[in-house]
Amino acid sequence: MLELKHIMFERDNKKILNDINLKIDAGKFIAITGHNGSGKSTLAKIIMGIEKQDSGQVIFEGQDITNKTIDERARMGIGFAFQQPVKFKGITVLDLIRLSANKKMDRREACRILSQVGLCAKEYIDREVNDSLSGGELKRIEIALLAVRGSKLCIFDEPEAGIDLWSFQNLIQVFEDIQSRKNRSTLIISHQERILKIADEIILMKDGEIQEIGRPEDILKEVNAQVPCCKIQYDEDKEKI
Amino acid sequence: MEKIEENLLETIAGDDVRTGAYNIRENGKGVERQVTENVKIETKKDKSGIDIYVKENTKFDIVHIPVIITQSGLKDVVYNDFYIGKNANVVIIAGCGIHNDEHNDTQHDGIHRFFLEEGAKVKYYEKHYGEGKGDGKRILNPVTEVELKEGATMEMESIQIKGVDSTIRETKGKVYKNANFVVTEKILTHKDQLAKTIFDVDLEDKGASVKVTSRSVATENSKQEFVSKVVGNAECFGHVECDAIIKDHAKVISTPEIIANNVDANLIHEAAIGKIAGDQLIKLMTLGLTEKEAEDKIIEGFLK
Numbered sequence: 001m002l003e004l005k006h007i008m009f010e011r012d013n014k015k016i017l018n019d020i021n022l023k024i025d026a027g028k029f030i031a032i033t034g035h036n037g038s039g040k041s042t043l044a045k046i047i048m049g050i051e052k053q054d055s056g057q058v059i060f061e062g063q064d065i066t067n068k069t070i071d072e073r074a075r076m077g078i079g080f081a082f083q084q085p086v087k088f089k090g091i092t093v094l095d096l097i098r099l100s101a102n103k104k105m106d107r108r109e110a111c112r113i114l115s116q117v118g119l120c121a122k123e124y125i126d127r128e129v130n131d132s133l134s135g136g137e138l139k140r141i142e143i144a145l146l147a148v149r150g151s152k153l154c155i156f157d158e159p160e161a162g163i164d165l166w167s168f169q170n171l172i173q174v175f176e177d178i179q180s181r182k183n184r185s186t187l188i189i190s191h192q193e194r195i196l197k198i199a200d201e202i203i204l205m206k207d208g209e210i211q212e213i214g215r216p217e218d219i220l221k222e223v224n225a226q227v228p229c230c231k232i233q234y235d236e237d238k239e240k241i
Numbered sequence: 242m243e244k245i246e247e248n249l250l251e252t253i254a255g256d257d258v259r260t261g262a263y264n265i266r267e268n269g270k271g272v273e274r275q276v277t278e279n280v281k282i283e284t285k286k287d288k289s290g291i292d293i294y295v296k297e298n299t300k301f302d303i304v305h306i307p308v309i310i311t312q313s314g315l316k317d318v319v320y321n322d323f324y325i326g327k328n329a330n331v332v333i334i335a336g337c338g339i340h341n342d343e344h345n346d347t348q349h350d351g352i353h354r355f356f357l358e359e360g361a362k363v364k365y366y367e368k369h370y371g372e373g374k375g376d377g378k379r380i381l382n383p384v385t386e387v388e389l390k391e392g393a394t395m396e397m398e399s400i401q402i403k404g405v406d407s408t409i410r411e412t413k414g415k416v417y418k419n420a421n422f423v424v425t426e427k428i429l430t431h432k433d434q435l436a437k438t439i440f441d442v443d444l445e446d447k448g449a450s451v452k453v454t455s456r457s458v459a460t461e462n463s464k465q466e467f468v469s470k471v472v473g474n475a476e477c478f479g480h481v482e483c484d485a486i487i488k489d490h491a492k493v494i495s496t497p498e499i500i501a502n503n504v505d506a507n508l509i510h511e512a513a514i515g516k517i518a519g520d521q522l523i524k525l526m527t528l529g530l531t532e533k534e535a536e537d538k539i540i541e542g543f544l545k
Contacts, residue, residue, distance in 0.1 A: 048527060050523055050527075069526070069532075070523060070526040070527055071526040071527075071529055071530055071531050071532070071535075074526065074527050074528060074529040075529045079527065080527045082520075082524065086518075086520045086521055086523075086524040088521060088539065088542055089456075089484065089542065089543050090456075090541075090542030090543045090544070090545040091538070091539070091542035095542065096528070099525065099528045099529075099530065099538070100528045102528075102529060145528070149528070
Protein backbone atom coordinates (compact mmCIF):
# COMPACT_ATOMS: atom_id res chain seq x y z
CA MET A 1 0.00 0.00 0.00
CA LEU A 2 2.68 2.49 1.03
CA GLU A 3 6.35 2.52 0.22
CA LEU A 4 8.96 5.06 1.29
CA LYS A 5 12.25 5.04 -0.60
CA HIS A 6 15.40 6.74 0.65
CA ILE A 7 13.62 9.58 2.43
CA MET A 8 15.99 12.30 3.59
CA PHE A 9 14.95 15.38 5.55
CA GLU A 10 17.15 18.03 7.02
CA ARG A 11 16.34 21.19 8.91
CA ASP A 12 18.76 23.84 10.18
CA ASN A 13 21.67 21.66 9.06
CA LYS A 14 20.43 18.81 11.22
CA LYS A 15 19.41 15.48 9.78
CA ILE A 16 15.88 14.75 10.94
CA LEU A 17 15.36 11.70 8.73
CA ASN A 18 18.22 9.75 7.27
CA ASP A 19 17.54 7.36 4.40
CA ILE A 20 14.21 5.96 5.52
CA ASN A 21 13.02 2.92 3.60
CA LEU A 22 9.74 1.37 4.58
CA LYS A 23 6.90 -0.74 3.18
CA ILE A 24 3.44 -0.96 4.70
CA ASP A 25 1.10 -3.60 3.35
CA ALA A 26 -2.65 -3.20 3.01
CA GLY A 27 -4.61 -4.19 6.10
CA LYS A 28 -1.74 -3.66 8.51
CA PHE A 29 -1.73 -1.83 11.82
CA ILE A 30 1.68 -0.27 12.28
CA ALA A 31 2.87 1.61 15.36
CA ILE A 32 5.87 3.90 15.25
CA THR A 33 7.60 4.69 18.50
CA GLY A 34 10.82 6.25 19.64
CA HIS A 35 12.23 9.10 21.69
CA ASN A 36 11.06 12.64 21.14
CA GLY A 37 13.02 14.07 18.24
CA SER A 38 13.60 10.70 16.63
CA GLY A 39 11.74 11.82 13.49
CA LYS A 40 8.38 10.04 13.93
CA SER A 41 6.08 13.02 13.38
CA THR A 42 8.19 14.33 10.51
CA LEU A 43 7.93 10.98 8.80
CA ALA A 44 4.14 10.95 9.20
CA LYS A 45 3.90 14.50 7.84
CA ILE A 46 6.00 13.58 4.82
CA ILE A 47 3.59 10.74 4.02
CA MET A 48 0.66 13.20 4.19
CA GLY A 49 2.57 15.82 2.19
CA ILE A 50 2.58 18.36 5.03
CA GLU A 51 6.37 18.33 5.05
CA LYS A 52 8.39 17.98 1.87
CA GLN A 53 11.38 15.65 1.98
CA ASP A 54 14.73 16.79 0.57
CA SER A 55 15.03 13.62 -1.43
CA GLY A 56 13.42 10.22 -1.76
CA GLN A 57 10.12 8.88 -3.02
CA VAL A 58 6.68 8.23 -1.58
CA ILE A 59 4.70 5.51 -3.34
CA PHE A 60 1.04 4.94 -2.49
CA GLU A 61 -0.87 2.08 -4.03
CA GLY A 62 1.76 1.78 -6.75
CA GLN A 63 1.62 5.46 -7.68
CA ASP A 64 4.43 7.91 -7.09
CA ILE A 65 2.85 10.65 -4.95
CA THR A 66 6.09 12.42 -4.09
CA ASN A 67 4.95 15.63 -5.78
CA LYS A 68 1.27 15.40 -4.89
CA THR A 69 -0.24 18.06 -2.65
CA ILE A 70 -1.88 17.38 0.72
CA ASP A 71 -5.40 17.50 -0.66
CA GLU A 72 -4.52 15.25 -3.60
CA ARG A 73 -3.14 12.68 -1.19
CA ALA A 74 -6.25 13.06 0.99
CA ARG A 75 -8.49 12.39 -1.99
CA MET A 76 -6.36 9.37 -2.91
CA GLY A 77 -7.10 7.89 0.51
CA ILE A 78 -4.57 9.09 3.07
CA GLY A 79 -5.95 10.56 6.27
CA PHE A 80 -4.16 12.35 9.10
CA ALA A 81 -5.04 13.13 12.73
CA PHE A 82 -2.89 15.84 14.23
CA GLN A 83 -1.13 15.64 17.55
CA GLN A 84 -2.24 19.23 18.24
CA PRO A 85 -5.75 19.64 16.81
CA VAL A 86 -6.42 22.82 14.89
CA LYS A 87 -9.03 25.33 16.07
CA PHE A 88 -11.38 27.37 13.89
CA LYS A 89 -13.68 30.33 14.37
CA GLY A 90 -17.19 29.78 13.10
CA ILE A 91 -16.71 26.19 11.94
CA THR A 92 -18.69 23.69 13.97
CA VAL A 93 -17.98 20.10 14.87
CA LEU A 94 -20.78 19.05 12.51
CA ASP A 95 -19.25 21.12 9.67
CA LEU A 96 -15.93 19.35 10.08
CA ILE A 97 -17.47 15.90 10.35
CA ARG A 98 -19.42 16.49 7.13
CA LEU A 99 -16.34 17.82 5.36
CA SER A 100 -14.34 14.83 6.49
CA ALA A 101 -17.03 12.35 5.49
CA ASN A 102 -17.27 14.17 2.15
CA LYS A 103 -20.99 13.68 2.02
CA LYS A 104 -24.18 15.20 3.35
CA MET A 105 -24.25 13.32 6.61
CA ASP A 106 -27.30 13.60 8.79
CA ARG A 107 -26.98 14.76 12.39
CA ARG A 108 -27.81 11.34 13.78
CA GLU A 109 -24.96 9.67 11.96
CA ALA A 110 -22.57 12.45 12.95
CA CYS A 111 -23.65 12.03 16.58
CA ARG A 112 -22.93 8.33 16.39
CA ILE A 113 -19.36 9.04 15.33
CA LEU A 114 -18.88 11.45 18.20
CA SER A 115 -20.27 8.96 20.67
CA GLN A 116 -17.67 6.49 19.48
CA VAL A 117 -14.93 8.73 20.81
CA GLY A 118 -16.73 9.25 24.09
CA LEU A 119 -18.32 12.64 23.51
CA CYS A 120 -21.92 13.29 24.41
CA ALA A 121 -22.90 14.14 20.86
CA LYS A 122 -25.82 16.50 21.50
CA GLU A 123 -23.62 18.80 23.54
CA TYR A 124 -20.89 19.02 20.94
CA ILE A 125 -22.34 18.71 17.47
CA ASP A 126 -23.15 22.41 17.01
CA ARG A 127 -20.23 23.83 18.95
CA GLU A 128 -17.49 25.73 17.20
CA VAL A 129 -14.14 23.98 17.08
CA ASN A 130 -12.46 26.75 19.06
CA ASP A 131 -10.96 27.63 22.42
CA SER A 132 -14.20 26.79 24.22
CA LEU A 133 -13.30 23.11 23.85
CA SER A 134 -10.67 21.51 26.04
CA GLY A 135 -7.56 19.88 24.62
CA GLY A 136 -8.99 16.42 25.30
CA GLU A 137 -12.28 17.26 23.59
CA LEU A 138 -10.49 18.64 20.55
CA LYS A 139 -8.37 15.53 20.42
CA ARG A 140 -11.37 13.23 20.43
CA ILE A 141 -13.03 15.27 17.69
CA GLU A 142 -9.81 15.01 15.67
CA ILE A 143 -9.90 11.24 15.99
CA ALA A 144 -13.59 11.13 15.07
CA LEU A 145 -12.82 13.08 11.89
CA LEU A 146 -10.42 10.42 10.73
CA ALA A 147 -12.70 7.58 11.82
CA VAL A 148 -15.52 8.95 9.67
CA ARG A 149 -13.36 9.64 6.65
CA GLY A 150 -12.87 6.06 5.59
CA SER A 151 -9.30 6.60 4.42
CA LYS A 152 -7.34 3.66 3.08
CA LEU A 153 -4.37 4.71 5.19
CA CYS A 154 -5.11 6.43 8.52
CA ILE A 155 -2.23 8.20 10.21
CA PHE A 156 -2.58 9.16 13.88
CA ASP A 157 0.09 11.31 15.47
CA GLU A 158 0.12 10.51 19.19
CA PRO A 159 -3.64 10.07 19.52
CA GLU A 160 -3.39 9.26 23.21
CA ALA A 161 -1.91 12.65 24.18
CA GLY A 162 -4.46 14.63 26.18
CA ILE A 163 -6.94 11.76 26.29
CA ASP A 164 -8.37 10.71 29.64
CA LEU A 165 -8.48 7.18 30.83
CA TRP A 166 -12.11 6.42 29.94
CA SER A 167 -11.66 7.79 26.45
CA PHE A 168 -8.49 5.83 26.02
CA GLN A 169 -10.48 2.60 26.29
CA ASN A 170 -12.79 3.88 23.55
CA LEU A 171 -9.83 4.94 21.51
CA ILE A 172 -8.53 1.41 21.31
CA GLN A 173 -11.99 0.35 20.14
CA VAL A 174 -11.96 3.05 17.44
CA PHE A 175 -8.62 1.83 16.12
CA GLU A 176 -9.86 -1.73 16.08
CA ASP A 177 -12.99 -0.65 14.20
CA ILE A 178 -10.97 1.21 11.60
CA GLN A 179 -8.63 -1.72 11.26
CA SER A 180 -11.49 -4.18 10.82
CA ARG A 181 -12.47 -2.47 7.57
CA LYS A 182 -11.19 -4.40 4.62
CA ASN A 183 -7.79 -3.42 3.22
CA ARG A 184 -7.47 -0.42 5.52
CA SER A 185 -4.11 0.31 7.07
CA THR A 186 -3.34 2.30 10.17
CA LEU A 187 -0.13 4.05 11.08
CA ILE A 188 0.02 5.29 14.65
CA ILE A 189 2.74 7.24 16.32
CA SER A 190 2.52 6.35 19.96
CA HIS A 191 4.33 5.84 23.21
CA GLN A 192 1.53 3.83 24.78
CA GLU A 193 2.15 0.18 25.42
CA ARG A 194 -1.55 -0.67 25.03
CA ILE A 195 -1.46 0.70 21.51
CA LEU A 196 1.89 -0.87 20.65
CA LYS A 197 0.57 -4.22 21.81
CA ILE A 198 -2.33 -4.28 19.36
CA ALA A 199 -0.14 -3.36 16.39
CA ASP A 200 0.82 -5.91 13.77
CA GLU A 201 4.27 -4.40 13.71
CA ILE A 202 6.21 -1.86 15.73
CA ILE A 203 8.76 0.43 14.14
CA LEU A 204 11.35 1.76 16.54
CA MET A 205 12.99 5.00 15.44
CA LYS A 206 16.13 6.61 16.75
CA ASP A 207 17.98 9.70 15.56
CA GLY A 208 16.11 9.88 12.29
CA GLU A 209 16.59 6.25 11.36
CA ILE A 210 14.58 3.07 11.65
CA GLN A 211 16.35 1.10 14.29
CA GLU A 212 14.16 -1.94 14.38
CA ILE A 213 10.93 -3.37 12.95
CA GLY A 214 9.16 -6.35 14.44
CA ARG A 215 6.03 -7.87 15.92
CA PRO A 216 5.12 -6.68 19.43
CA GLU A 217 5.82 -10.03 21.01
CA ASP A 218 9.28 -9.99 19.50
CA ILE A 219 10.46 -6.46 20.13
CA LEU A 220 8.33 -4.88 22.86
CA LYS A 221 10.96 -5.71 25.51
CA GLU A 222 13.62 -4.02 23.43
CA VAL A 223 11.30 -1.05 22.84
CA ASN A 224 10.58 -0.78 26.55
CA ALA A 225 14.24 -0.87 27.33
CA GLN A 226 15.00 1.97 24.95
CA VAL A 227 11.80 4.00 25.20
CA PRO A 228 10.09 3.36 28.50
CA CYS A 229 6.46 3.29 27.46
CA CYS A 230 3.73 5.00 29.43
CA LYS A 231 1.61 2.19 30.68
CA ILE A 232 -2.01 3.12 31.19
CA GLN A 233 -2.89 2.20 34.75
CA TYR A 234 -6.57 1.48 34.99
CA ASP A 235 -8.61 -0.26 37.60
CA GLU A 236 -11.28 -2.82 36.95
CA ASP A 237 -14.14 -0.53 37.93
CA LYS A 238 -13.22 2.03 35.31
CA GLU A 239 -12.95 -0.65 32.69
CA LYS A 240 -16.55 -1.64 33.36
CA ILE A 241 -17.91 1.84 32.64
CA MET B 242 -41.17 46.86 -9.29
CA GLU B 243 -38.78 45.47 -11.93
CA LYS B 244 -36.80 42.28 -11.57
CA ILE B 245 -33.51 44.00 -10.64
CA GLU B 246 -35.26 45.91 -7.86
CA GLU B 247 -37.08 42.82 -6.56
CA ASN B 248 -33.82 40.86 -6.51
CA LEU B 249 -32.04 43.63 -4.65
CA LEU B 250 -34.88 43.79 -2.18
CA GLU B 251 -34.80 40.07 -1.56
CA THR B 252 -31.01 40.07 -1.14
CA ILE B 253 -31.05 42.66 1.61
CA ALA B 254 -34.38 41.98 3.28
CA GLY B 255 -35.38 38.39 2.48
CA ASP B 256 -38.49 37.20 0.70
CA ASP B 257 -40.99 38.16 3.40
CA VAL B 258 -40.38 41.88 3.26
CA ARG B 259 -44.07 42.68 2.85
CA THR B 260 -45.16 41.10 6.09
CA GLY B 261 -45.90 43.19 9.15
CA ALA B 262 -45.11 46.87 9.00
CA TYR B 263 -42.82 48.02 6.23
CA ASN B 264 -41.59 50.98 4.29
CA ILE B 265 -39.73 50.43 1.03
CA ARG B 266 -37.60 53.27 -0.28
CA GLU B 267 -36.54 53.16 -3.92
CA ASN B 268 -34.25 55.70 -5.60
CA GLY B 269 -34.71 58.31 -2.90
CA LYS B 270 -38.50 58.03 -2.47
CA GLY B 271 -40.84 55.95 -0.37
CA VAL B 272 -42.71 53.62 -2.74
CA GLU B 273 -44.56 51.14 -0.56
CA ARG B 274 -45.72 51.25 3.03
CA GLN B 275 -47.82 49.23 5.40
CA VAL B 276 -48.55 49.96 9.03
CA THR B 277 -50.01 47.73 11.68
CA GLU B 278 -52.01 48.24 14.81
CA ASN B 279 -48.82 48.45 16.85
CA VAL B 280 -46.39 50.01 14.40
CA LYS B 281 -47.03 53.43 12.95
CA ILE B 282 -44.86 54.91 10.20
CA GLU B 283 -44.99 58.63 9.35
CA THR B 284 -43.12 60.63 6.73
CA LYS B 285 -40.91 63.37 8.17
CA LYS B 286 -42.03 66.86 7.35
CA ASP B 287 -38.73 68.71 7.68
CA LYS B 288 -36.38 66.32 5.88
CA SER B 289 -36.23 63.10 3.97
CA GLY B 290 -37.08 60.09 6.06
CA ILE B 291 -39.61 58.48 8.35
CA ASP B 292 -40.54 58.22 12.00
CA ILE B 293 -41.44 54.76 13.23
CA TYR B 294 -43.47 54.43 16.41
CA VAL B 295 -43.81 51.08 18.13
CA LYS B 296 -46.49 50.96 20.81
CA GLU B 297 -45.53 49.93 24.32
CA ASN B 298 -45.93 46.24 25.14
CA THR B 299 -45.93 45.28 21.46
CA LYS B 300 -44.79 41.68 21.22
CA PHE B 301 -42.74 40.17 18.40
CA ASP B 302 -43.72 42.47 15.55
CA ILE B 303 -41.44 42.74 12.53
CA VAL B 304 -40.62 45.99 10.77
CA HIS B 305 -38.90 46.09 7.37
CA ILE B 306 -37.37 49.35 6.12
CA PRO B 307 -35.21 48.45 3.10
CA VAL B 308 -33.67 50.91 0.70
CA ILE B 309 -32.85 50.06 -2.91
CA ILE B 310 -31.12 52.22 -5.45
CA THR B 311 -30.79 51.49 -9.15
CA GLN B 312 -30.44 55.07 -10.36
CA SER B 313 -26.76 55.66 -11.07
CA GLY B 314 -25.41 58.97 -9.78
CA LEU B 315 -28.04 59.35 -7.06
CA LYS B 316 -26.91 60.61 -3.66
CA ASP B 317 -29.62 59.68 -1.24
CA VAL B 318 -29.68 60.82 2.39
CA VAL B 319 -32.40 59.57 4.70
CA TYR B 320 -33.19 60.18 8.37
CA ASN B 321 -35.16 57.46 10.10
CA ASP B 322 -36.11 57.68 13.77
CA PHE B 323 -37.42 54.75 15.76
CA TYR B 324 -39.42 55.29 18.94
CA ILE B 325 -39.83 52.01 20.76
CA GLY B 326 -42.37 52.01 23.58
CA LYS B 327 -41.98 50.54 27.04
CA ASN B 328 -41.53 46.76 27.11
CA ALA B 329 -42.10 46.44 23.38
CA ASN B 330 -40.28 43.60 21.64
CA VAL B 331 -39.65 44.01 17.91
CA VAL B 332 -37.42 42.89 15.08
CA ILE B 333 -36.33 45.60 12.65
CA ILE B 334 -34.79 44.64 9.34
CA ALA B 335 -33.09 47.45 7.46
CA GLY B 336 -30.41 47.55 4.83
CA CYS B 337 -29.52 49.02 1.50
CA GLY B 338 -28.83 47.51 -1.89
CA ILE B 339 -27.29 49.46 -4.74
CA HIS B 340 -27.30 48.32 -8.35
CA ASN B 341 -25.01 50.49 -10.45
CA ASP B 342 -24.41 49.72 -14.12
CA GLU B 343 -23.09 53.18 -15.03
CA HIS B 344 -20.03 55.38 -14.50
CA ASN B 345 -21.46 57.72 -11.89
CA ASP B 346 -21.07 57.10 -8.18
CA THR B 347 -24.19 56.11 -6.28
CA GLN B 348 -24.42 56.86 -2.57
CA HIS B 349 -26.80 56.19 0.27
CA ASP B 350 -26.36 57.72 3.72
CA GLY B 351 -28.86 56.33 6.20
CA ILE B 352 -29.01 58.02 9.57
CA HIS B 353 -31.00 55.88 11.97
CA ARG B 354 -31.78 56.92 15.52
CA PHE B 355 -33.27 54.53 18.06
CA PHE B 356 -34.96 55.60 21.26
CA LEU B 357 -35.80 52.62 23.42
CA GLU B 358 -37.99 53.15 26.45
CA GLU B 359 -37.71 51.14 29.67
CA GLY B 360 -37.62 47.39 29.13
CA ALA B 361 -37.92 47.59 25.35
CA LYS B 362 -36.17 44.96 23.23
CA VAL B 363 -35.05 45.39 19.65
CA LYS B 364 -33.26 43.09 17.28
CA TYR B 365 -31.94 45.17 14.45
CA TYR B 366 -30.52 43.63 11.28
CA GLU B 367 -28.78 45.72 8.70
CA LYS B 368 -27.41 44.30 5.46
CA HIS B 369 -25.48 46.24 2.86
CA TYR B 370 -24.93 45.02 -0.64
CA GLY B 371 -23.77 46.35 -3.97
CA GLU B 372 -23.87 44.98 -7.51
CA GLY B 373 -23.81 46.08 -11.14
CA LYS B 374 -21.39 46.22 -14.03
CA GLY B 375 -20.62 49.94 -14.01
CA ASP B 376 -17.40 51.43 -12.71
CA GLY B 377 -19.36 54.05 -10.78
CA LYS B 378 -18.79 53.49 -7.07
CA ARG B 379 -21.40 52.09 -4.72
CA ILE B 380 -21.10 54.04 -1.49
CA LEU B 381 -22.95 53.39 1.75
CA ASN B 382 -22.51 55.40 4.92
CA PRO B 383 -24.84 54.22 7.67
CA VAL B 384 -25.08 56.05 10.98
CA THR B 385 -26.82 54.41 13.91
CA GLU B 386 -27.50 56.30 17.11
CA VAL B 387 -28.95 54.43 20.03
CA GLU B 388 -30.37 55.52 23.36
CA LEU B 389 -31.29 52.70 25.71
CA LYS B 390 -33.28 53.53 28.81
CA GLU B 391 -33.42 51.40 31.95
CA GLY B 392 -33.54 47.67 31.25
CA ALA B 393 -33.73 48.07 27.47
CA THR B 394 -31.86 45.70 25.17
CA MET B 395 -30.77 46.20 21.61
CA GLU B 396 -29.02 43.58 19.49
CA MET B 397 -27.67 44.96 16.26
CA GLU B 398 -26.27 42.83 13.48
CA SER B 399 -24.60 44.51 10.58
CA ILE B 400 -23.43 42.65 7.49
CA GLN B 401 -21.57 43.87 4.46
CA ILE B 402 -20.46 41.00 2.32
CA LYS B 403 -20.27 42.09 -1.26
CA GLY B 404 -19.98 44.90 -3.75
CA VAL B 405 -19.80 48.02 -1.58
CA ASP B 406 -16.88 50.19 -2.71
CA SER B 407 -16.77 52.56 0.19
CA THR B 408 -18.45 52.65 3.55
CA ILE B 409 -18.03 54.66 6.71
CA ARG B 410 -20.20 53.16 9.39
CA GLU B 411 -20.80 55.02 12.61
CA THR B 412 -22.53 53.59 15.64
CA LYS B 413 -23.06 55.72 18.70
CA GLY B 414 -24.78 54.69 21.88
CA LYS B 415 -25.85 55.89 25.28
CA VAL B 416 -26.69 53.02 27.55
CA TYR B 417 -28.47 53.63 30.84
CA LYS B 418 -29.24 51.59 33.96
CA ASN B 419 -29.22 47.82 33.39
CA ALA B 420 -29.58 48.30 29.65
CA ASN B 421 -27.68 46.11 27.24
CA PHE B 422 -26.31 46.89 23.78
CA VAL B 423 -24.96 44.04 21.66
CA VAL B 424 -23.38 44.74 18.29
CA THR B 425 -22.15 42.19 15.77
CA GLU B 426 -20.49 43.33 12.59
CA LYS B 427 -19.31 41.26 9.64
CA ILE B 428 -17.47 42.78 6.73
CA LEU B 429 -15.78 41.41 3.64
CA THR B 430 -13.91 43.79 1.37
CA HIS B 431 -12.06 43.22 -1.86
CA LYS B 432 -10.62 45.11 -4.87
CA ASP B 433 -9.90 48.71 -3.76
CA GLN B 434 -12.80 48.91 -1.33
CA LEU B 435 -12.69 50.94 1.85
CA ALA B 436 -14.61 50.13 5.00
CA LYS B 437 -14.35 52.17 8.14
CA THR B 438 -16.23 51.44 11.32
CA ILE B 439 -16.52 53.83 14.22
CA PHE B 440 -18.06 52.74 17.50
CA ASP B 441 -18.60 55.23 20.26
CA VAL B 442 -20.59 54.01 23.23
CA ASP B 443 -21.11 55.60 26.64
CA LEU B 444 -22.14 53.38 29.52
CA GLU B 445 -23.89 55.84 31.77
CA ASP B 446 -25.39 53.98 34.71
CA LYS B 447 -24.98 51.01 36.97
CA GLY B 448 -25.49 47.71 35.17
CA ALA B 449 -25.16 49.16 31.69
CA SER B 450 -23.31 46.90 29.27
CA VAL B 451 -22.08 46.75 25.70
CA LYS B 452 -20.64 43.88 23.72
CA VAL B 453 -19.19 44.57 20.30
CA THR B 454 -17.96 41.77 18.06
CA SER B 455 -16.42 42.67 14.74
CA ARG B 456 -15.25 40.03 12.29
CA SER B 457 -13.85 41.17 9.02
CA VAL B 458 -11.96 39.87 6.04
CA ALA B 459 -9.90 42.27 3.94
CA THR B 460 -8.67 40.97 0.59
CA GLU B 461 -6.86 42.25 -2.52
CA ASN B 462 -6.12 45.98 -2.22
CA SER B 463 -8.93 46.83 0.16
CA LYS B 464 -8.53 48.79 3.36
CA GLN B 465 -10.43 48.48 6.61
CA GLU B 466 -10.33 50.58 9.71
CA PHE B 467 -11.95 49.79 13.02
CA VAL B 468 -12.13 52.50 15.64
CA SER B 469 -13.91 51.81 18.87
CA LYS B 470 -14.38 53.88 21.96
CA VAL B 471 -16.21 52.68 25.03
CA VAL B 472 -16.58 54.99 28.00
CA GLY B 473 -17.57 53.61 31.37
CA ASN B 474 -19.11 56.26 33.62
CA ALA B 475 -20.49 53.92 36.25
CA GLU B 476 -20.36 50.33 37.47
CA CYS B 477 -20.72 48.78 34.04
CA PHE B 478 -19.33 46.21 31.62
CA GLY B 479 -17.95 46.72 28.13
CA HIS B 480 -16.35 44.19 25.84
CA VAL B 481 -15.06 44.90 22.35
CA GLU B 482 -13.65 42.14 20.19
CA CYS B 483 -12.21 42.83 16.77
CA ASP B 484 -10.92 39.93 14.67
CA ALA B 485 -9.70 40.44 11.15
CA ILE B 486 -8.32 38.17 8.48
CA ILE B 487 -6.03 39.93 6.06
CA LYS B 488 -5.07 38.70 2.59
CA ASP B 489 -3.13 39.79 -0.47
CA HIS B 490 -2.22 43.50 -0.26
CA ALA B 491 -5.04 44.54 2.04
CA LYS B 492 -4.60 46.77 5.07
CA VAL B 493 -6.41 46.64 8.40
CA ILE B 494 -6.13 49.16 11.21
CA SER B 495 -7.71 48.62 14.61
CA THR B 496 -7.72 51.45 17.12
CA PRO B 497 -9.06 50.64 20.55
CA GLU B 498 -10.01 53.18 23.14
CA ILE B 499 -11.52 52.29 26.47
CA ILE B 500 -12.05 54.94 29.07
CA ALA B 501 -13.03 54.17 32.65
CA ASN B 502 -14.38 57.13 34.58
CA ASN B 503 -15.50 54.97 37.46
CA VAL B 504 -13.54 52.51 39.56
CA ASP B 505 -16.20 49.84 39.00
CA ALA B 506 -16.20 50.10 35.24
CA ASN B 507 -15.03 46.82 33.71
CA LEU B 508 -13.89 47.37 30.12
CA ILE B 509 -12.13 44.97 27.78
CA HIS B 510 -10.83 45.39 24.27
CA GLU B 511 -9.46 42.47 22.27
CA ALA B 512 -8.11 42.79 18.77
CA ALA B 513 -6.42 40.31 16.46
CA ILE B 514 -5.37 40.78 12.87
CA GLY B 515 -3.65 38.12 10.84
CA LYS B 516 -3.63 36.04 7.73
CA ILE B 517 -5.42 32.70 7.59
CA ALA B 518 -3.51 30.36 9.84
CA GLY B 519 -1.41 27.86 7.91
CA ASP B 520 -2.42 25.02 10.19
CA GLN B 521 -6.10 25.70 9.48
CA LEU B 522 -5.48 25.47 5.74
CA ILE B 523 -3.46 22.28 6.15
CA LYS B 524 -6.13 20.69 8.33
CA LEU B 525 -8.87 21.27 5.79
CA MET B 526 -6.59 20.11 2.98
CA THR B 527 -6.09 16.82 4.84
CA LEU B 528 -9.88 16.50 4.55
CA GLY B 529 -9.57 16.74 0.76
CA LEU B 530 -10.24 20.44 0.16
CA THR B 531 -7.98 22.31 -2.25
CA GLU B 532 -6.13 25.30 -0.84
CA LYS B 533 -8.67 27.68 -2.41
CA GLU B 534 -11.63 25.66 -1.09
CA ALA B 535 -10.05 25.54 2.36
CA GLU B 536 -9.51 29.29 2.34
CA ASP B 537 -13.12 29.93 1.28
CA LYS B 538 -14.41 27.59 3.98
CA ILE B 539 -12.37 29.30 6.68
CA ILE B 540 -13.61 32.73 5.60
CA GLU B 541 -17.20 31.51 5.33
CA GLY B 542 -17.02 30.12 8.86
CA PHE B 543 -15.31 33.23 10.19
CA LEU B 544 -18.07 35.47 8.83
CA LYS B 545 -20.93 33.09 9.56
